[in-house]
Amino acid sequence: MTASAFTIERSTPASRLAMLAAMLTLVVLVLAPWWANRADLRLIGEIATYLALASLWNLLAGYAGLVSVGQQAYVGFGGYMLFALAMFGGINPLFAIPLAGVLGAIIAAPVALLVFRLQGAYFAIGTWVVAEVFRLLFSQVSALGGGSGTSLPVDLVRSIASGRDLREMLVYWATLALGAGTVIGIYALLRSRRGLALTAIRDSESAAQSLGIDIWRTKLTVYLLVAGATSMVGAIIFFQKLRISPDAAFSVNDWTAFVIFITVIGGIGTIEGPIIGTLVFFLLRELLADLGTLYLMILGLVAVLVMLKAPHGLWGLLANRLNLSLFPVGRRLKITSKE
Amino acid sequence: MPDPALLEIRDLEAHYGDFQALFGVSMEVAAGEVIAVIGANGAGKSTLLKNIAGLMISPPGMIAFDGLPIGDAPAHEIVAKGIALVPEGRRLFASLSVEENLRIGGQLNRAGPWNLTRIYQLFPVLAERRNVASMSLSGGEQQMAAIARSLMANPRLLLCDEISLGLAPIVVHNIYAQLPQIVAEGTAVIIVEQDIIRALQAADRVYCLQEGRVALEGMAGELTREAISAAYFGV
Amino acid sequence: MTEWINAVLQGVLLGGLYALFAAGLSLIFGVMRLVNIAHGDLIVLAAFIALAVIDVTGIPALASFVVVVPAMAILGYALQRAVLNRTLGPDILPPLLVTFGLSVIIQNGLLELFTADSRRINAGAIEVASFPLAAGVNIGVLPAITFIIAVAVIGGLQLLFYRTALGRAFRATSDDREVAQLMGLDNRHIYGLAMALSLAVVAVAGILLAVRTNFDPAAGPARLIFGFEAVIIGGLGNLWGTLIGGIILGVAQTVGARIDPGWQLLAGHFAFVTVLVLRPNGLFPRMTG
Numbered sequence: 134m135t136a137s138a139f140t141i142e143r144s145t146p147a148s149r150l151a152m153l154a155a156m157l158t159l160v161v162l163v164l165a166p167w168w169a170n171r172a173d174l175r176l177i178g179e180i181a182t183y184l185a186l187a188s189l190w191n192l193l194a195g196y197a198g199l200v201s202v203g204q205q206a207y208v209g210f211g212g213y214m215l216f217a218l219a220m221f222g223g224i225n226p227l228f229a230i231p232l233a234g235v236l237g238a239i240i241a242a243p244v245a246l247l248v249f250r251l252q253g254a255y256f257a258i259g260t261w262v263v264a265e266v267f268r269l270l271f272s273q274v275s276a277l278g279g280g281s282g283t284s285l286p287v288d289l290v291r292s293i294a295s296g297r298d299l300r301e302m303l304v305y306w307a308t309l310a311l312g313a314g315t316v317i318g319i320y321a322l323l324r325s326r327r328g329l330a331l332t333a334i335r336d337s338e339s340a341a342q343s344l345g346i347d348i349w350r351t352k353l354t355v356y357l358l359v360a361g362a363t364s365m366v367g368a369i370i371f372f373q374k375l376r377i378s379p380d381a382a383f384s385v386n387d388w389t390a391f392v393i394f395i396t397v398i399g400g401i402g403t404i405e406g407p408i409i410g411t412l413v414f415f416l417l418r419e420l421l422a423d424l425g426t427l428y429l430m431i432l433g434l435v436a437v438l439v440m441l442k443a444p445h446g447l448w449g450l451l452a453n454r455l456n457l458s459l460f461p462v463g464r465r466l467k468i469t470s471k472e
Numbered sequence: 473m474p475d476p477a478l479l480e481i482r483d484l485e486a487h488y489g490d491f492q493a494l495f496g497v498s499m500e501v502a503a504g505e506v507i508a509v510i511g512a513n514g515a516g517k518s519t520l521l522k523n524i525a526g527l528m529i530s531p532p533g534m535i536a537f538d539g540l541p542i543g544d545a546p547a548h549e550i551v552a553k554g555i556a557l558v559p560e561g562r563r564l565f566a567s568l569s570v571e572e573n574l575r576i577g578g579q580l581n582r583a584g585p586w587n588l589t590r591i592y593q594l595f596p597v598l599a600e601r602r603n604v605a606s607m608s609l610s611g612g613e614q615q616m617a618a619i620a621r622s623l624m625a626n627p628r629l630l631l632c633d634e635i636s637l638g639l640a641p642i643v644v645h646n647i648y649a650q651l652p653q654i655v656a657e658g659t660a661v662i663i664v665e666q667d668i669i670r671a672l673q674a675a676d677r678v679y680c681l682q683e684g685r686v687a688l689e690g691m692a693g694e695l696t697r698e699a700i701s702a703a704y705f706g707v
Numbered sequence: 708m709t710e711w712i713n714a715v716l717q718g719v720l721l722g723g724l725y726a727l728f729a730a731g732l733s734l735i736f737g738v739m740r741l742v743n744i745a746h747g748d749l750i751v752l753a754a755f756i757a758l759a760v761i762d763v764t765g766i767p768a769l770a771s772f773v774v775v776v777p778a779m780a781i782l783g784y785a786l787q788r789a790v791l792n793r794t795l796g797p798d799i800l801p802p803l804l805v806t807f808g809l810s811v812i813i814q815n816g817l818l819e820l821f822t823a824d825s826r827r828i829n830a831g832a833i834e835v836a837s838f839p840l841a842a843g844v845n846i847g848v849l850p851a852i853t854f855i856i857a858v859a860v861i862g863g864l865q866l867l868f869y870r871t872a873l874g875r876a877f878r879a880t881s882d883d884r885e886v887a888q889l890m891g892l893d894n895r896h897i898y899g900l901a902m903a904l905s906l907a908v909v910a911v912a913g914i915l916l917a918v919r920t921n922f923d924p925a926a927g928p929a930r931l932i933f934g935f936e937a938v939i940i941g942g943l944g945n946l947w948g949t950l951i952g953g954i955i956l957g958v959a960q961t962v963g964a965r966i967d968p969g970w971q972l973l974a975g976h977f978a979f980v981t982v983l984v985l986r987p988n989g990l991f992p993r994m995t996g
Contacts, residue, residue, distance in 0.1 A: 194800070200800060200803055247980060247983060247984065250983055251939070251987075253742070253799045253803075254799060254802070254803050255935070257742075257803055258742065258744070258931065258932065258935045259939075259983075262976060262979065265932060265972070265976065266973065266980075269972055269973050270973070272969075273969065385928065386811075390807075393807060397804055401800065426816075426818045427819060429811055430812050430815045430816055430819070433810075433811035433812040434808070434812060436804065436808040436811075437790070437804075437809065441790070441794070441801070441805065444800075444801060
């Protein structure tokens with residue numbers, strides 16, 4: 134038997150290129166306040182928030198096997214917590230964002246204990262019921278505007294920074310940080326040992342369990358993390374809107390339907406999927422948004438067709454054709470010499 | 473072969489994804505014959521039956537029943553043509569009573585000698601337990617029920633997959649004792665068995681599979697122990 | 708005191724409607740382990756079809772059953788064979804996401820065709836008729852008819868499942884779809900028939916809903932949730948349990964509304980959460996999820 138020297142590689146030439154491109158893009162985006170106008174900044178911010186929401190939903194459904202159609206519960210919860218913390222706690226809205234995230238993770242604990250009693254599609258509807266309950270409960274809180282909602286007081290908004298431009302820059306960077314941070318965080322998670330456990334669960338729960346992976350604990354951890362992060366995104370979304378109401382906060386269309394379509398069309402169970410999906414989604418929106426309800430129907434139809442014909446989404450098709458992985462999480466053996 | 477072949481298999485190949493389970497198996501069954509297919513675990517016996525029964529699809533020309541190609545027909549159509557499979561592990565319907573299991577076997581209302589009365593004559597113990605939940609039967613009773621269920625389809629060819637599995641010898645003996653009556657009504661039978669002695673006693677002809685190929689075939693009474701061992705284990 | 712009795716009675720009768728919402732959902736899950744997220748939207752679709760038929764032909768409201776029930780049954784068979792059969796398998800994502808997509812398509816399609824206006828089917832005097840049970844205690848005729856229809860439908864379904872060859876085929880296919888094929892049963896056809904049956908029940912539920920309250924294209928998800936809660940409270944795989952689940956949900960809602968009108972929905976959800984916490988498998992389960 135000949136002995137060989139080898140190394141373990143984690144990246145590919147394509148992925149190294151993608152990493153470079155991603156870093157360059159990030160630098161360009163960070164500098165955006167100097168080359169983009171206000172509307173462009175808003176758009177980039179919106180793309181970043183949907184990218185975050187889609188990546189998080191993908192982590193939950195595509196990796197942990199928890200298909201939730203109730204994540205709007207945390208988007209709305211985060212939004213309301215930001216308003217409450219800022220209006221009643223006197224906390225600077227920018228600091229209230231991560232705080233809202235923490236609160237979101239905390240409230241997710243009892244919710245998880247409840248909905249984890251349900252399986253599969255019943256779990257999904259259960260999460261929807263929870264979101265409905267959140268909506269109904271917040272409609273009862275008159276201090277936050279009850280059923281019609283409330284607006285963020287102007288002086289609170291002004292407390293962030295002195296000038297309007299500076300304010301917009303800070304909020305933009307916060308949104309960008311959240312968007313990029315979510316994708317990077319998820320990538321780091323999936324490359325870690327925890328992530329390996331998640332991927333094992335995704336591929337086969339019973340096999341993962343027989344290896345000693347605590348399925349329940351892993352799923353719970355992911356659920357809490359995703360809830361917290363989603364709450365942060367919700368906080369920043371509604372901070373930008375300056376106004377919140379139960380229907381807007383807990384809207385199934387805005388925070389779940391679009392997110393699911395993005396992830397399905399882009400490709401579930403991959404990191405690249407939500408990125409592609411978000412870009413395609415905003416492209417379609419630019420082209421079709423005038424069509425109103427027809428636009429939503431087309432979106433739904435495309436999602437159904439993709440799920441039936443190409444279950445791994447657009448990225449799945451591309452990756453298969455080109456044998457590509459831009460965000461590789463696995464390890465490869467490379468023989469460097471034979472003796 | 474005195475009668476024209478009821479079932480004819482020619483160079484059958486079968487795959488599970490990338491894994492090939494059968495490599496050019498050929499076989500003939502005449503009307504009223506009892507054929508035993510023996511072989512070690514993984515030799516491809518169950519795969520063979522699944523292909524005949526339509527649970528696995530093969531190119532049309534490889535399997536012919538009554539001269540007509542059936543390889544690509546799905547399972548529910550194969551039953552209608554007159555081939556019934558008693559699956560490995562009995563697999564009675566848990567939500568159905570014993571009699572309901574039998575009735576569903578007769579779902580297609582094919583003409584023939586087998587009906588509830590006749591079945592209950594063949595297996596009286598099933599008559600006693602007709603309204604009981606099927607899963608509360610003993611192993612042997614379940615096996616009888618599974619065979620009876622398939623007979624209700626009035627097949628001209630009955631496929632039995634490992635009916636002795638997990639059963640006590642006396643129970644297996646009782647079940648096999650009914651085989652002659654089944655054959656007498658005009659049904660050909662293919663039995664897949666790990667119990668070689670039982671298989672040789674019950675069958676007219678024997679095929680031995682080894683790693684997806686026919687390693688030996690012949691009349692049951694004429695095969696020697698050595699020949700069978702060699703074919704079975706491939707040594 | 709009589710007000711509370713009235714509230715409970717109304718809740719029981721409302722439970723009949725919820726049981727109808729739930730029955731179709733429960734049936735499909737029992738036969739093919741599919742949870743149809745578009746279920747509520749299909750109820751609303753049936754209501755709109757009934758509305759359109761009545762507008763065009765002028766037939767009396769409750770006669771619309773004759774047209775809408777077969778129409779929805781055919782739609783169900785076609786939907787199952789053309790789309791949903793392709794999603795069945797070990798992975799839970801495809802059926803969930805496809806039916807979610809269908810839900811969005813149906814809602815927006817209805818919005819496009821009928822606008823967001825709230826509608827109602829006019830059934831005439833029967834809508835407000837009531838008869839007294841005791842002093843101060845009244846029962847609405849329409850709610851009573853709805854409850855009786857619900858009991859009849861569930862009884863009919865039970866009969867079908869346990870006394871007929873088709874029901875036997877459903878149960879066998881649900882137990883072991885591979886061996887069911889060995890009995891000569893074509894899975895695709897059986898699943899198509901099951902969905903046809905489910906949508907027939909959905910049609911009945913939709914018409915009764917339309918006569919009873921206002922509805923609009925976005926009313927689907929709420930109906931799905933009520934049906935779902937009734938199934939979970941009652942226990943999976945048990946149609947009579949679903950009726951009880953519907954009644955419990957209905958009573959919780961009407962009693963909650965009595966305490967405070969804004970609490971109606973919350974009271975129902977509270978009952979659901981309580982059962983989920985104390986009895987995760989429901990009150991009378993016959994199978995696990």
